[in-house]
Amino acid sequence: MVKDAVLDFVTNYGYYGLFISLVLGIVGLPIPDEILMTYCGYLVSQSVLNYWITLLTALAGSVSGISISYLMGRRFGSPLVEKYGRRLGVTEARLGTVNSWYARFGKIVLMVGYFIPGIRHVTAFAAGLSRMSYPPFALFAYLGAFIWTFTFITLGKTLGVHWTKVSEMTHNFVLWVVVLAVVGGVIYVLYRWRKRKSKLPPQK
Template structure:
């Protein structure tokens, strides 16, 4: 895996990150979190720029989820059920994601990136339900930014230990990552609230 990621970054750089993430979000079975963490590791090594890596990942993620939305909006559920199995998107996964979307609403677009098997489907389900694109963008693009920032930053912080992310994801699934993300959201919210209160004084 590491050799493939090395080849991707060495030969295609930031453009490679964008293209792979577009494919990964649309549904191609790619270990996106591993890729992002490895990008963070390359930032740690000084091979890539942190800011440009974040921008590239954000463009790739938003490009992929926007493409998924338009495909779902134009072709609907029949296309997803017909071709989905080729990308490991089964009817069971579709039904589970649909039920989750109905239960928690567009918030799933925000956190869905962090749930393997769900991030590939949230845009399709939103589009099939005719969820307005402008509202879709607000949730989906914010989620893309949080997701990219989380894993690239973790890779940068972990450095030589970047591969541990893959281990934790396979052993404990996604829960530790969700805890980290929620903690980050709370910290940012409290910081902005404190700053706002100071400006009003």
């Protein structure tokens, strides 16, 4: 199984294994990133890994992976989707879904996308494909990377030997993240609408 192979890889190579696995997982390979980070949190609880080094390594891997996806979308765009998209999970259907989310909720999708398996690398690719400028991409994507890595590594450290329960907890957590994202998006859209309306000259 992929999960067992990845966990063995991290067990044998420690921080290097974590970094490489997260880069490849975010770029699009089928790596169970949340389980991987929670397992590393468990290794922290057992004093095999250091918490802060693990967190920084995971953050570096996530930032590297999401940046590669962004650059791939910006540099190669549609031809890459047509030729290799399915192998990386970047399908036209997923791109359409993510683009519609961008239209509704804005750049916050880059943050929330981390918590939706199969979507996080598509959000960055879509951002590059749409020629989103780098500064706002970096602000939202890298902040999301910190929240994502901190959440699952700390979760694994807290759960300790019970870290395998993360699958059930992740399902519930992702559900709440999506709900909160939708609510936040609606509030943001209403705020923008009221702001534009306030700038309109009063009707006589």
